[in-house]
Amino acid sequence: MNLxxxxxRVLDLTWVVSGPQASRLLADFGAEILKIERPTVGDPVxxxxxxxxxxxxxxxxxxxxxxxxxxxxxxxxxxxISDVVMENFSSGIMARWGLDYLGLSKINPTIVYLSMPGxxxxxxxxxxxxxxxxxxxxxxxxxxxxxxxxxxxxxxxxYMDHTAGYLGASAVLQALYHRxxxxxxQFIDLAQYEAATSLMxxxxxxxxxxxxxxxxxxxxxxNKGVNPAAAxxxxxxxxxPDTWIALSITTxxxxxxxxxxxxxxxxxxxxxxxxFDSRLDNWEELDIEINSITKDLDVIQLAKQLQQENxxxxxxxxxxxxxxxxxxxxxxxxxxxxxxxNGRLVRVDSLPFxxxxxxxxxxxxxxxxxxxxxxxFNDILGKDL
Amino acid sequence: xxxxxxxITILELSDSAGEYTGKLFAGMGAHVIKVEPPKGSKSxxxxxxxxxxxxxxxxxxxxxxxxNKDSITLDITKQTGFDIFLQLLQSIDIVIExxxxxxxxxxxxxxxDIQNINKSTILLSLSPLGKTLESENFSTNDFINLAYGGxxxxxxxxxxxxxxxxxxxxxxxxxxxxxxxxxxxxxxxxRTKTNTGQHIDLSIHEACHNTTEAAMPAYYYNNRKVGRLxxxxxxxxxxxxxVFKTKDAKWCFIRIPANTNTWNKLIEWLKENEMEKDLGxxxxxxxxxxxxxxxxxxxxxxxFCGNNDANYxxxxxxxxxxxxxxxxxxxxxxxxxxxEERKYFTKIYHxxxxxxxxxxxxxxxxxxxxxxxxxxxPSLGKDNSRIYGNLLGLTKENLTLLKQAHVV
Numbered sequence: 001m002n003l004x005x006x007x008x009r010v011l012d013l014t015w016v017v018s019g020p021q022a023s024r025l026l027a028d029f030g031a032e033i034l035k036i037e038r039p040t041v042g043d044p045v046x047x048x049x050x051x052x053x054x055x056x057x058x059x060x061x062x063x064x065x066x067x068x069x070x071x072x073x074x075x076x077x078x079x080x081i082s083d084v085v086m087e088n089f090s091s092g093i094m095a096r097w098g099l100d101y102l103g104l105s106k107i108n109p110t111i112v113y114l115s116m117p118g119x120x121x122x123x124x125x126x127x128x129x130x131x132x133x134x135x136x137x138x139x140x141x142x143x144x145x146x147x148x149x150x151x152x153x154x155x156x157x158x159y160m161d162h163t164a165g166y167l168g169a170s171a172v173l174q175a176l177y178h179r180x181x182x183x184x185x186q187f188i189d190l191a192q193y194e195a196a197t198s199l200m201x202x203x204x205x206x207x208x209x210x211x212x213x214x215x216x217x218x219x220x221x222x223n224k225g226v227n228p229a230a231a232x233x234x235x236x237x238x239x240x241p242d243t244w245i246a247l248s249i250t251t252x253x254x255x256x257x258x259x260x261x262x263x264x265x266x267x268x269x270x271x272x273x274x275x276f277d278s279r280l281d282n283w284e285e286l287d288i289e290i291n292s293i294t295k296d297l298d299v300i301q302l303a304k305q306l307q308q309e310n311x312x313x314x315x316x317x318x319x320x321x322x323x324x325x326x327x328x329x330x331x332x333x334x335x336x337x338x339x340x341x342n343g344r345l346v347r348v349d350s351l352p353f354x355x356x357x358x359x360x361x362x363x364x365x366x367x368x369x370x371x372x373x374x375x376x377f378n379d380i381l382g383k384d385l
Numbered sequence: 386x387x388x389x390x391x392x393i394t395i396l397e398l399s400d401s402a403g404e405y406t407g408k409l410f411a412g413m414g415a416h417v418i419k420v421e422p423p424k425g426s427k428s429x430x431x432x433x434x435x436x437x438x439x440x441x442x443x444x445x446x447x448x449x450x451x452x453n454k455d456s457i458t459l460d461i462t463k464q465t466g467f468d469i470f471l472q473l474l475q476s477i478d479i480v481i482e483x484x485x486x487x488x489x490x491x492x493x494x495x496x497x498d499i500q501n502i503n504k505s506t507i508l509l510s511l512s513p514l515g516k517t518l519e520s521e522n523f524s525t526n527d528f529i530n531l532a533y534g535g536x537x538x539x540x541x542x543x544x545x546x547x548x549x550x551x552x553x554x555x556x557x558x559x560x561x562x563x564x565x566x567x568x569x570x571x572x573x574x575x576r577t578k579t580n581t582g583q584h585i586d587l588s589i590h591e592a593c594h595n596t597t598e599a600a601m602p603a604y605y606y607n608n609r610k611v612g613r614l615x616x617x618x619x620x621x622x623x624x625x626x627x628v629f630k631t632k633d634a635k636w637c638f639i640r641i642p643a644n645t646n647t648w649n650k651l652i653e654w655l656k657e658n659e660m661e662k663d664l665g666x667x668x669x670x671x672x673x674x675x676x677x678x679x680x681x682x683x684x685x686x687x688x689f690c691g692n693n694d695a696n697y698x699x700x701x702x703x704x705x706x707x708x709x710x711x712x713x714x715x716x717x718x719x720x721x722x723x724x725e726e727r728k729y730f731t732k733i734y735h736x737x738x739x740x741x742x743x744x745x746x747x748x749x750x751x752x753x754x755x756x757x758x759x760x761x762x763p764s765l766g767k768d769n770s771r772i773y774g775n776l777l778g779l780t781k782e783n784l785t786l787l788k789q790a791h792v793v
Contacts, residue, residue, distance in 0.1 A: 017598065049606060120750070123722075124722055124723050127703075129706055130710070133638050135710075138711060138713065139715065140718065143712050143713055145551065146550050150615075152636055156618060158618070162596045162598065170563060170570065174413060180574070188752070190748075197729070199559050200718070202446045202449050204718065206433040206445055208719060209435055209742055210433065233528060235537065236548070237548065244548055244549060246537065248528050313529060317533055320604060323601070323605070328515075328588075329590070329591065331517075352591030353587035354515070354586045355585050358571065358575060
């Protein structure tokens with residue numbers, strides 16, 4: 001199958017999640033990803049089998065010890081016949097091996113080098129270490145999510161590992177596009193702190209120009225939806241414990257439909273809820289009232305009813321409903337299967353876009369530690385293992 | 386400096402996720418022309434607003450997502466407007482549309498029709514469920530995307546009688562905007578080989594579903610369902626807390642180090658503060674013992690956090706290779722010394738406001754083709770004369786007539 005990156009080879013020194021997310025996307029787009037791990041110990045995420053499979057499908061795995069001169073030479077041989085080098089170490093690690101951009105570009109001047117440290121390669125925090133929650137904490141993403149009375153809830157996972165990965169893959173695609181047009185390689189310093197902060201712009205502008213210490217307020221209202229104006233907006237409990245209906249009302253027409261569906265005279269007639277502005281002003285009482293009704297309802301049925309009236313609404317989907325009952329994922333065959341090392345079929349998620357003339361890739365199970373040593377060292381480099 | 390996309394022109398008919406994709410292109414030099422209904426894009430009406438005064442040219446969210454772009458107005462639901470749109474397509478590389486309602490219609494042209502006009506044009510469609518499911522009429526917004534796609538399920542508190550909590554504003558648009566950008570890049574790269582554009586059909590729902598980290602692998606491979614946990618990763622079973630209040634009434638994210646050398650540095654630090662308690666005992670040298678006693682260790686670290694300021698904890702922890710960080714408000718980045726030294730923020734003068742505003746900058750730093758913010762988001766229709774004049778040769782008189790007919 002001829003995928004867009006089928007002529008691209010990537011030396012992938014990334015580990016854990018953010019870097020592997022980036023290289024997995026490039027693998028899905030057809031690049032040959034050589035995942036380089038130490039011979040004695042692989043990517044620590046191998047300890048979590050499901051996570052490793054999810055973020056390392058379609059890659060080839062080889063073992064090189066960069067602390068060993070022979071291993072370093074092998075890496076440099078591969079560098080000569082590769083297009084991209086990528087890593088997510090802290091700043092300074094690659095330079096210890098002489099593999100910073102200066103060193104790499106002397107060997108292969110057209111190389112594209114993506115580096116994804118937490119804080120970038122200069123500035124006072126350049127040696128600081130991070131993972132997803134570190135970046136989410138310092139960029140304000142953790143603080144902004146939650147109820148101010150309860151303290152920050154934050155992302156319930158390493159969102160920035162995904163996002164840095166998305167931006168990393170995007171950066172490589174751009175640099176390759178540029179190289180194809182000009183013959184020029186380059187270095188990309190993807191500081192995850194900066195990537196995260198670039199997503200928080202509206203909050204920063206609101207403070208900068210309005211002097212509005214809005215973070216705590218928005219933290220409370222983000223779930224209540226006054227910005228953009230919506231009332232009610234929230235996640236309301238359903239009949240079954242820990243089931244929730246998310247809905248968002250921005251027009252009087254939708255409000256009327258909602259009161260009709262919920263069969264509530266209080267919502268229809270109470271002066272506090274008569275107008276859009278009064279609903280915004282009384283959102284706390286409104287939330288209590290709505291919750292008192294939804295707690296006796298099936299949230300999946302309610303979501304269907306609300307959608308029939310064009311009201312933005314959904315049950316809050318857990319992993320099981322997404323995997324087993326989501327008709328929209330099913331209709332587009334989004335969840336597909338690959339064969340694992342024992343011949344069993346296991347599920348993976350496809351790319352979330354379809355292209356007119358480029359087929360979906362064939363998904364291949366994540367590689368064993370060093371599974372492709374022979375292919376790379378013997379077949380590509382002509383060494384005798 | 387060279388710009389990667391200096392020869393790329395984009396028509397953007399977007400007011401949510403597609404706007405962010407357009408921004409990523411605009412920052413790298415593409416000429417992004419925002420095509421808006423004469424009354425303005427919906428995104429111009431979303432707050433917060435400059436000086437808290439709503440008008441079509443004061444949305445700060447619009448400012449943030451539309452740097453470096455041009456704006457033209459065009460009612461493509463009118464035949465004359467539609468004809469102009471078709472003429473514009475002749476010199477366009479990418480059309481971005483995210484289902485913006487123009488009158489009662491979505492983009493009233495198929496990809497096939499676009500190709501008949503310009504076979505190298507790429508059409509990038511971002512929609513709630515994907516274009517193939519457009520007939521499902523799924524009503525949504527950022528909040529509902531996150532609820533249906535899965536991220537919301539994982540965010541909240543240990544106490545599951547408290548509702549799941551929405552992350553920062555527009556997260557679902559960023560998630561899908563990133564994927565859309567990658568799709569467009571693939572199409573551009575493919576076009577250099579074939580000279581033919583193509584249609585990219587992105588589902589915001591699928592993009593959100595793909596962005597919940599361990600949640601799906603836990604179910605796919607271990608048949609386990611994750612649940613919300615305060616300030617930490619949703620997981621099938623309860624884990625030890627990691628976010629604690631600090632002396633200065635802030636919060637700090639902490640992690641117990643797995644590496645024994647780093648653990649010993651932490652003990653030294655605790656000793657300096659007379660807080661090591663029993664953690665210096667030899668059995669703590671074993672990782673397995675530390676794991677078994679993680680709650681006890683955490684109790685001590687919680688007290689330690691309560692005795693110290695968040696910034697002190699951050700810098701001192703990082704000195705000894707620990708990934709701790711202060712949990713702070715977004716605006717605190719505006720004065721961060723690290724970002725300042727890296728010249729991260731860009732000051733942009735807004736002539737219509739007569740004010741300079743500070744913008745967060747690049748998502749990545751390219752050595753030879755940097756992401757740059759050069760001009761503020763355009764006021765509505767700011768570029769009508771220039772764009773219609775340069776691309777279509779329309780005169781001032783032509784535009785006056787079109788304006789009178791409410792076409793522009």
